Amino acid sequence: MADASEIVTRVIARRRSIKPSQFSDTPVSDEFVWKILESANWAPTHGMTEPWRFHVYAGESREQLGIRLSEIYNEITPPESRKPGKAEKLLTNARQSSHLIVIAMKRQESGKIPEIEEVEAVACAVQNLHLAATALGIGGYWSSGKAICSDQLRDWLGLGENDKVLGLFYVGYPAGDWPEGQRGPVTDKVTWND
Template sequence: MEIMDLIKSRRSIGAVEDREVPDDVIRELLEAAIWAPNHKKTEPWKFRVVKGEGRVKFGEEMARIAAAKAAGLSEEEAQKKIEKARKAPLRAPVIIVIATSPSGKVPEIEEVAATGCALQNLLLVATEKGLATKVRTGDMAYEKELHKFLQLDENDKIIGFVYVGYPKKESEIKAQRTPAEEKTIWIG
């Protein structure tokens, strides 16, 4: 597939089969990610691959954090939040957590942008391989408590939870974009 076709065909797909994604395929996604451009070669990205029984442990940790944050909610509301957090990692056979680890050598925004480029590389290769991906964040991505479980440093920032699996069906999502000319001013 030509790169422009690949870019235009990539979609966020959350409905995936409960079928394992081979480790060598995950390694290819990560290999593509590390080739993202980054100023001063800081390579600010970190990856955490959560699969198998690790998803259950991840869900339990997220449920624990959700329970601690549920103070002041009704019992019913609290239970809904806790169960939602517990089940979240079970949506796909693999979750790749991608985080930025600021080096201090360049402005942090540049390292976040570089990690975003790494994420895009990963998503494009996943599309090429016929995988479904969906990037999620939500409140849990900003919970420093989760850093301990994921073995991230205090200053690391989670960019997204990438849910990876094989699609249950072909994507019928049609995308449209505002033409580039409407967002562009040529100077010179």
């Protein structure tokens, strides 16, 4: 039997971004979504601020979120700058996903902890979430962009003025084989000092 370090290392190396267009029609159970959210909740956090906030959309609410994202994209993007099909893709991605998780940062009122550390804590929470999904055979994709990270979406969600939307995590089972990944050697990315 593999020891814990081998299991964790395998899950980390297996994690992939799997986009909604690659999802099957098989829904992910709410129970599994709660499991991955529980893993997210164990991320490191300076000052125990636990700034991560998640808004989960399942069932009919996915359509509502997709429609709102499409509307926001059209509201904030001048017509001459709009990418063909972008607004529609926001709605299609919502429809193709089993669940959508809006990733937000709740900014502490005192401001004692630097904002960048709060953002980093949320990123760690998302990594935990993604690793837990991978361990369960669930695909996921963290997406951002103007509409997703907009003040308009923040306000629609009822977040505070100093809070931020940091992205959207699409959840679904992959339709095909789990994708293979590649990384260059870690030695190319490390400066080691003795």
